[in-house]
Structure formats: C-alpha cells, structure tokens
Amino acid sequence: MNTVVLPSVTELSEAEALFRFQTEAPETVRTALGMSGTRMGGGVVLSMNNDVTHFWSKALGFGVTAPVTAELIGEVCDFYRAQGTPQAVFQIAPALLPEDWAEICAREGLVAQSSWSKLVCPVDEAVARALDTSPDGIRVGPLAADRALEWGRVQMRAFGMPPERYPEMPTGTVTQPGWHPFAAWLDGELVGTGTMFVRGETAQMFAGAVLPHARNRGGQTALLAARARLAQELGCVWLIAETGTEEPGTHNSSLHNMFRLGFEVAYERPNWRWTAAGEDKEA
Structure with a gap:
C-alpha cells in the first residue's frame, strides 16, 4: 500500500x-x-x-x-x-x-x-485488517457520558500525567459534536481510552492508551479498530494519528499497533x- x-x-x-x-x-x-x-x-x-x-x-x-x-x-x-x-x-x-x-x-x-511520526491510513484498509484482530479479555465500546471523569482519570494515568486537575481536562469533549469517545474494559474495570475527532473526510485518532496492567492484550489495537469502524460508518476516508518516532534501540508499541492496522508513516x-x-x- x-x-x-x-x-x-x-x-x-x-x-x-x-x-x-x-x-x-x-x-x-x-x-x-x-x-x-x-x-x-x-x-x-x-x-x-x-x-x-x-x-x-x-x-x-x-x-x-x-x-x-x-x-x-x-x-x-x-x-x-x-x-x-x-x-x-x-x-x-x-x-x-x-x-x-x-x-x-x-x-x-x-x-x-x-x-x-505522522501516520495515515485509509479507513477501509484499517477496517479490513481489524477483522484479524482479537483482544484477550478486553471489551471495547462507546463511552457513556456519566463515565467521563473516570475515563479522564484512566487516560491521564495511562499517559503518566498528574492525578490532579489533568483528568478533568478531557471530560469537556465527551459530549461535544465531532468527538467520539471509546473505552476499554477488563473484567469490568475501565482500563483504556481513545477518542476520535471527525473533520470532513478525516478521522483524527486521539488519546489512545491502556493502563500498564492491562497491556499486551490487544486493547489499544481494539480501540483503534472500533474507531476505524465508526469512521467508516460516518463516511470518513482517512485515519490520522501521531506517536513518538521509534529511535534506534527502542520499541514503540503504539507505532506497531498502528502498523498492524495498515497505518503508514507519512513523515517525521x-x-x-x-x-x-x-x-x-x-x-
């Protein structure tokens, strides 16, 4: 591709x-x-x-x-x-x-x-590849508005942000037009977050992360896949995302999760x- x-x-x-x-x-x-x-x-x-x-x-x-x-x-x-x-x-x-x-x-x-690294992927490509993904014990679905603060806490904790004030920051987007928040659960615990901002034909992947104890189960990939499917339903053509460039001797799991769904690096x-x-x- x-x-x-x-x-x-x-x-x-x-x-x-x-x-x-x-x-x-x-x-x-x-x-x-x-x-x-x-x-x-x-x-x-x-x-x-x-x-x-x-x-x-x-x-x-x-x-x-x-x-x-x-x-x-x-x-x-x-x-x-x-x-x-x-x-x-x-x-x-x-x-x-x-x-x-x-x-x-x-x-x-x-x-x-x-x-x-700036990454792009045709929506249809990601949806097709998502058929071959199967998370281990992780359930992904849209976020209910009454879980916004809990979702914000998980999001900021997963990214290593402070527990004071920062978790409240993303709650404002949960009910705003254009935003489509998702969550991941493991045994009933909210352990992962991801949202998507739709603008014209593009769907911007945003705030995708999973708590450390729930990683390596395919949760982040499942969050990407769920958003890609919704982007397809909404008529989007492109998925857009960013993550840290993988330096020599390092491994960026987020980058490889996106590669798995068909994302390519457009530029650094x-x-x-x-x-x-x-x-x-x-x-």
Whole structure:
C-alpha cells in the first residue's frame, strides 16, 4: 500500500483536534492550569502556564493557508511571552518549513528535540485488517457520558500525567459534536481510552492508551479498530494519528499497533522547543 496524504490535511486534522480538546476543557480546569488558546496565521497556538509536564503548550497547523514566516513565528513567541508561558513546542511539517527556517530558529531560540511520526491510513484498509484482530479479555465500546471523569482519570494515568486537575481536562469533549469517545474494559474495570475527532473526510485518532496492567492484550489495537469502524460508518476516508518516532534501540508499541492496522508513516516531524527564559539560545 502506498498512501499519499498531503501534509496540509494531516496537520490541520491534528491542529483542530488539539485546539478543540484544550479549549473545550471545563472552565475551572482551564483557569487552574492557566490554559489559553488562539488561532494565528492559519494555525493554532495553545498555552498551559501551570503545566508541570511541559507537554500541552503547542503551536501547530502552520504553513497550510498562509506561509511560515519570521514575522509569524515572532508573533507566536510574543503571544507566549504575553501569556507568561514558560516553554512551548512548535510542530510544523518539514515540507511546510521555509528556506530561512534555520535563521528563524536562531532568532527566536527554537531548538530541535525529539520527533513525532505522522501516520495515515485509509479507513477501509484499517477496517479490513481489524477483522484479524482479537483482544484477550478486553471489551471495547462507546463511552457513556456519566463515565467521563473516570475515563479522564484512566487516560491521564495511562499517559503518566498528574492525578490532579489533568483528568478533568478531557471530560469537556465527551459530549461535544465531532468527538467520539471509546473505552476499554477488563473484567469490568475501565482500563483504556481513545477518542476520535471527525473533520470532513478525516478521522483524527486521539488519546489512545491502556493502563500498564492491562497491556499486551490487544486493547489499544481494539480501540483503534472500533474507531476505524465508526469512521467508516460516518463516511470518513482517512485515519490520522501521531506517536513518538521509534529511535534506534527502542520499541514503540503504539507505532506497531498502528502498523498492524495498515497505518503508514507519512513523515517525521521534529519538535522545536521554545523557552521564555531563552536558555535554549545558548544551547
């Protein structure tokens, strides 16, 4: 299979999902975590000032409807300074970077760190391959709205996020249009989560994870398969996903689970770290 999906499609799918995920969090959580977000230059800029994980402040989706320029990146950094954001990550598809990107990075103190793999898969391909998957004792199904907080706790625990406030963040999406949350159960215990954001012909896979004691049973694959089947029912054409790039000597189970269902790596995208204090300029 040779899957070709334009970066403009994959980047906007992820950007819109992440923007909605954070801006639809309950207001009490947004205030406690210092969350804010805006649209700029065709992309989205998200800030979480009180984020001890340094994961959620991100700028992405650029280069699609407007070019990436020094002025745009400067405006984004100014936004972060105005918000008091300690640090943030810029995520831009390599094909959408300008020729003077190195100069822009030097001016704003952006430093390349780890990379993410951007994955795509035709919906019909994933659904067909899902017929050959069979989880061991795991049951997967749509999430009931009254289980939202429990679902959020499992999601954040599976990703290693703090147990205070963070579990409340995803609960706002559970009943919002466009979102389709699923859960995985083992012997009646909610042990896995995954949601999907549908935008046009794309279905963005989001927040798929299983608690450590329930792993290696096919739960994450089953969560992917269930969402793929729903995406097919909804008329979607493409599944979009991201995960950490597998470095030499490491094994990313999430990546291989997606390979099993027919996902292919469209490209690898570096994470460009910006810090308010400017330490990275000296690196």
